[in-house]
Every structure is written in structure tokens, then in C-alpha cells.
Amino acid sequence: MSMTMIIASGAALILVFWLYSTYVNVVKTKNKVDEAMASIDVQLKKRYDLMPNVLFLANKFMEHERSLIEDITKLRTSAIQLASGVQNIQDKINLDNEIQKKMKELFVSVENYPQLKSDNTMVQAMKTYADVEEHIAAARRFYNAAVRDLKNVVQIWPSSTFAASMGISGDIPYFEAASEVERAPINAQNYFN
Amino acid sequence: MTLRRSEELTAIDKAFRQTYHSELLPQLKRMEFVRIILFFIFTVWSLGTIAYAGLALWACLNSPDTTLLHYLSVAAIVCSIFVAYRLLEFVLNLILKKKMLNSILKPFKTFKANKIFDIPSSQLKESKIVEKHVFKINPERIEGVYKGVEIKFNTALLFDIERRYSAGKSRTKISNVFSGYIVEMDMNKQFSGHTILESCLYHTDESFFDFLKDDYYEMNEVELEDPEFKKHFTQIKSTDQVEARYLLTPTVMEKLKELDMTLGRLLMLSDLRLSFLDKKILLVMKVRNVNNLLRLCVLNKPLYKQDKEICMFKDTLLEILEIVDELELDEKVGTY
Numbered sequence: 078m079s080m081t082m083i084i085a086s087g088a089a090l091i092l093v094f095w096l097y098s099t100y101v102n103v104v105k106t107k108n109k110v111d112e113a114m115a116s117i118d119v120q121l122k123k124r125y126d127l128m129p130n131v132l133f134l135a136n137k138f139m140e141h142e143r144s145l146i147e148d149i150t151k152l153r154t155s156a157i158q159l160a161s162g163v164q165n166i167q168d169k170i171n172l173d174n175e176i177q178k179k180m181k182e183l184f185v186s187v188e189n190y191p192q193l194k195s196d197n198t199m200v201q202a203m204k205t206y207a208d209v210e211e212h213i214a215a216a217r218r219f220y221n222a223a224v225r226d227l228k229n230v231v232q233i234w235p236s237s238t239f240a241a242s243m244g245i246s247g248d249i250p251y252f253e254a255a256s257e258v259e260r261a262p263i264n265a266q267n268y269f270n
Numbered sequence: 271m272t273l274r275r276s277e278e279l280t281a282i283d284k285a286f287r288q289t290y291h292s293e294l295l296p297q298l299k300r301m302e303f304v305r306i307i308l309f310f311i312f313t314v315w316s317l318g319t320i321a322y323a324g325l326a327l328w329a330c331l332n333s334p335d336t337t338l339l340h341y342l343s344v345a346a347i348v349c350s351i352f353v354a355y356r357l358l359e360f361v362l363n364l365i366l367k368k369k370m371l372n373s374i375l376k377p378f379k380t381f382k383a384n385k386i387f388d389i390p391s392s393q394l395k396e397s398k399i400v401e402k403h404v405f406k407i408n409p410e411r412i413e414g415v416y417k418g419v420e421i422k423f424n425t426a427l428l429f430d431i432e433r434r435y436s437a438g439k440s441r442t443k444i445s446n447v448f449s450g451y452i453v454e455m456d457m458n459k460q461f462s463g464h465t466i467l468e469s470c471l472y473h474t475d476e477s478f479f480d481f482l483k484d485d486y487y488e489m490n491e492v493e494l495e496d497p498e499f500k501k502h503f504t505q506i507k508s509t510d511q512v513e514a515r516y517l518l519t520p521t522v523m524e525k526l527k528e529l530d531m532t533l534g535r536l537l538m539l540s541d542l543r544l545s546f547l548d549k550k551i552l553l554v555m556k557v558r559n560v561n562n563l564l565r566l567c568v569l570n571k572p573l574y575k576q577d578k579e580i581c582m583f584k585d586t587l588l589e590i591l592e593i594v595d596e597l598e599l600d601e602k603v604g605t606y
Contacts, residue, residue: 116512215515222493 103239106223106230110249113220114166117252120216121156121173123209128153128180131202135183138193142186149179167250173213180206217252224249276595278417279588285377286584290577293373298573304365305573308358312569316351323347359569366566366573367410374566374580378587381414381421389424389454389552397545397552398489399466401447403428410564416591417600422454423590425563449560451537453553453590457599460549463510464489465517467503467544469530492518499523502530517546525596533589536582553593 128149136146156172159165184203193199230236231247240247275283326344330336371383388408394400405428412423428448434441466489489507492514494500499518503526508514518526530542538558545552557563566583567576594600 113511120512211519212512212516214519215517216512218495218515219511222495226493 099236100239103230103236103243103245106226107240107243107245109223110220110227113216113223117169117213117216117220120209120213121169124176124206124213125153125157127202127206127209131180131183131199131206134193134196134199134202135187138190138196139183139186142183145179145183145186149176149183152176152179166252170250170252173252177210221251224251275588275592279591279595282377282379282591283584283588289373289377290580293376294370294580295574297370297373298576301366301369302573305362305567305569308362309569312355312358315354319347319351319354355569359567362569363566364409367564370566371410371412374583375412375414375587377584378414378416378591380416381412381587384411384413386411389422389452394452394552397466397547397554398464399468399543399545399552399554400452401428402430403447404431405429412587416594419458419594419599420456421590421594423587424452424454426450426452427560446560448554448556449563450539450554450556451563451586453555453593455551455553455594455599457546457549457551459517461510461513461517461546463508463513465492465508465510465514465546466505467518467526468505469503469534469541469543494518494523496520496523499527502527522597529593529596536589537586551597551599553590 132146132149135142139146152172152175156169156176159168159172184206187194187199187203227245227249228247231240231245323344326340326347330340330344333340367383375381375383388411391403391406394406395402407427407429408424409427410423410425414421426448427446429444430447432443432445434443488509490509490511492506492508492511494506494515500506506514506518526544533539533542533555537555540556540558543554543556545554564583564586565579567573567579
């Protein structure tokens with residue numbers, strides 16, 4: 078075998094290896110998004126499983142918040158019925174933000190019911206809920222990191238060519254805060270008027 | 271930047287100052303004769319060595335057969351002075367710790383020097399942040415409870431034995447692979463995964479063939495949002511990406527950065543490693559200079575004038591306890 082042949086086959090081998098590793102990277106990144114999505118589902122399920130306990134106690138004591146409790150119950154039912162997977166991600170984000178907002182409202186209202194506020198089961202449920210919320214936040218961060226990686230892969234050449242040929246799209250939304258209002262800095266004075 | 275100190279730790283600090291004047295200082299004065307004896311031995315040794323080295327040098331200079339090896343031997347004799355100093359200082363520290371450690375620990379309430387407990391090598395290996403070693407020495411073992419969190423504090427010297435075969439002969443080489451502090455703390459949260467953080471590019475048993483091992487793919491790199499954090503902890507790996515982020519919230523990341531800076535400066539660390547596994551946090555702190563490992567005193571200064579050295583010992587322990595406050599390890603949360 079001539080030297081030219083050896084060099085050519087060596088270069089071809091390197092090229093094949095490079096193409097393969099790029100392909101592997103695209104697949105891995107895509108799978109990471111699926112994994113992140115699945116972990117969000119797991120954490121959200123934890124929240125949905127915990128919510129009936131909180132709502133049961135709230136329903137017992139909070140007579141003036143019935144409509145809020147009903148809203149939360151409806152939202153929970155819709156969220157559970159929503160199929161898991163990337164295709165429903167936008168609906169999931171919207172529902173999640175809505176539930177989060179309503180639950181916050183509920184916990185603020187608990188302050189007006191001293192008996193409920195001092196109830197041990199409620200206190201424990203609220204602590205556990207906060208813990209679950211932290212897990213959801215962590216899952217969101219993982220998901221956002223995975224989506225960012227996928228967007229990079231889809232937009233940067235040469236992985237973008239592979240992604241396009243495999244029909245992988247980077248058009249997946251980030252899991253972001255509910256609204257601009259929630260992101261706005263808090264003005265403490267509003268609470269003292 | 272320093273970490274803010276809780277009321278409890280400020281109280282310990284205050285109690286330590288009182289104990290220092292009422293108990294430690296009189297004890298140090300009583301122990302001064304030990305230092306004088308050891309310093310006398312050192313002085314005699316040094317003078318004898320210098321005289322011997324001087325004579326040897328004189329002989330080297332006047333002999334026509336002198337080789338470089340002879341001069342190196344003279345240098346080695348002179349170096350033995352430093353070795354003797356370190357050895358005698360080590361002995362003095364050993365005696366002092368034996369007599370006074372529990373008095374020093376008195377303001378720390380539940381903390382006691384304990385020769386019985388051990389952080390087993392198997393546990394260290396499982397943490398994946400400690401060098402491969404065959405045996406270990408733990409000169410100091412301190413154990414106690416702070417805010418309900420059980421803390422085990424070790425100074426550790428880890429050794430590895432390497433056997434080499436060449437020309438039909440086997441040679442055994444014992445090398446010190448780690449010198450530093452190992453701290454084990456209870457955590458209020460039970461973890462199903464394993465997360466590690468390392469401030470250096472260190473990996474246990476890392477080799478090219480690692481990908482053949484079963485657990486190679488279990489730990490994945492955790493990409494966090496804070497680039498500054500990445501500068502402090504160059505390796506962040508976990509078996510559970512969500513759990514790692516649950517643990518490393520932006521607030522905890524800020525605290526760990528501060529911790530890395532504070533401990534690094536105070537204990538003169540070369541690197542800091544953390545492992546979160548089950549309900550335990552393992553902190554591994556490698557020191558740059560083994561002589562600084564929980565040193566209570568130096569040989570060439572009267573013991574009762576060495577408040578700085580003893581305060582350094584106290585500050586080291588306070589920094590360890592501050593981790594409990596900073597990472598809020600005492601706060602129990604609802605388990606799901």
C-alpha cells in the first residue's frame with residue numbers, strides 16, 4: 078500500500094469518526110431534552126399528588142376561598158389529563174404557571190385563618206409543598222439547560238445538518254417565569270399603604 | 271469576603287476567649303518546660319550538626335579526592351537540622367494536643383477528641399473524591415453535634431503502596447497521596463443520587479480505560495448557570511441531574527463559593543471537594559503544607575505567647591461549623 082493510500086484511508090477514518098461523534102452528540106442532546114422533560118413530569122406529579130392533601134385541609138377551614146380552591150382543583154385535573162412529552166410543553170408551562178400562581182394565593186390566604194395556620198398537618202404539608210417546588214425549580218433548570226444545548230446543536234454547523242436530516246427541531250420553549258408581572262421587582266411600599 | 275457568623279458561633283468564640291485566659295493560658299505556662307526541653311535538644315543537635323558539617327566541609331576542601339557527592343553529604347547533614355526542628359515541633363504538638371485538646375474544645379460544648387470513631391476507607395472510596403489509598407492515619411479525630419447536626423472531623427494522611435518489579439526484584443514504594451482534613455456531616459435531606467464537586471481537576475483512579483467500568487456512565491457533568499461557580503468548582507458531577515440542581519440552588523452556589531474562598535485562605539488549601547451521598551456530606555480539604563495540619567504551636571516561641579496558633583485551630587473548627595449555618599443543614603424539611 079502506497080503512502081498516499083495510507084494517508085487517504087487515515088483521513089477517511091478520522092472523517093468517519095468525526096461524523097459519527099457529531100451524530101452521537103446530536104442524538105444525546107435530543108435524548109437529554111426528553112430526559113429533562115420526563116423529570117419535570119415526575120416532579121409535577123409529586124406536586125399534583127400533594128395538592129389534594131393541602132386542598133382538603135384548606136376546604137375544611139377556608140370558607141371564603143371556595144372559588145380559589147375550585148379553580149385549583151380544575152387546573153390540577155387539566156394538568157393531570159395533559160399527556161406527557163415535548164409536544165404539550167407549552168400547555169404544560171402555562172398550566173404550571175397558573176397552578177403555581179393560584180397555590181401562592183392560597184398560601185397567602187392561609188395567613189387569614191389562624192387555626193389552619195397553626196395546624197400541624199397544614200404546616201407540614203406547606204413545608205413539603207415548598208420542598209416539591211424546589212424540586213420542580215431544579216427540574217426546570219435541568220430542562221432549560223438541555224433545551225439550550227439542543228438549540229445550540231440545531232443552530233450550529235455541522236451538527237445542524239445532522240439535526241435537520243433527522244428532523245430534530247430546536248423550536249422548544251424554555252420553562253420560564255409566569256409573566257412579566259411576576260418578574261418585576263417588588264415594591265415594598267405597595268404593601269404598607 | 272467572609273461568611274457571616276451566627277449568634278451561636280459568636281457565643282462559642284466569646285467563650286473560647288474566656289477559656290483561653292482562665293484555663294488554657296495557665297496550662298500553657300505549666301507546659302512551657304516541655305517546649306524548653308525540646309528546644310534545648312534542638313539547640314544541642316543543631317550546634318553538634320553545624321560543628322560536624324563544618325569539619326566535614328573543611329575536610330572536603332582540603333582533600334584532593336573530594337567529589338560532588340561529598341559536598342552533597344555535607345548539605346544533607348545541614349538539612350537534618352530542619353528535619354529535627356519539624357520532628358521536635360511535631361512531638362511538641364502531639365504532647366500539647368494530648369494534654370489540652372479537650373480543654374480547647376470545651377467552648378465547643380459537645381465536641382470531644384475521640385480516638386474510637388473512624389470514617390472507613392470504604393466510605394471514602396464510595397464518595398469518589400478521595401485518592402486511592404492503602405492505609406490512612408488520622409492523628410486528630412474530633413466529634414460532636416452542632417444545631418442537631420452530627421459532625422465528624424478528621425485530619426488525615428493517606429498513603430498508597432506501589433509495588434514495582436524490575437530485573438527480578440520487587441520494590442515497594444510508600445507515598446503520601448493526601449494530607450488534609452476530612453469532615454463528615456449529616457444532612458437533613460435524603461438523597462437518592464450522588465453529587466460531587468471538586469475545586470481541582472482531580473479524579474480517583476482516572477484512566478483511559480475508565481469507560482469499561484460499570485459506573486463510568488453513571489456520573490454526568492452538571493452544567494450550571496453560574497460561570498463564576500465553575501471557576502471555583504471545576505468538576506461538578508452527579509448521578510441525578512435534577513437532584514444536583516435541587517441541591518445546588520443559586521443561593522447554595524453563592525455560599526459554596528464563599529466557603530471555598532474562606533476555607534482556602536484560612537486553611538491554606540490546595541483544593542476543596544464535596545460529596546453529597548445518602549444523608550451525608552463529605553468535605554475533603556487538601557492542604558498545601560502538611561505542617562499546617564491543625565498545628566497548635568511552634569517550637570521557637572514561648573507557649574503562652576502563641577495565642578495566634580491556638581486561635582487558628584479554633585477558627586478552623588468554627589469555619590467547619592459555619593458550613594452547617596451556611597448550607598442550613600439543621601433545617602428539617604418535609605420529606606416526600
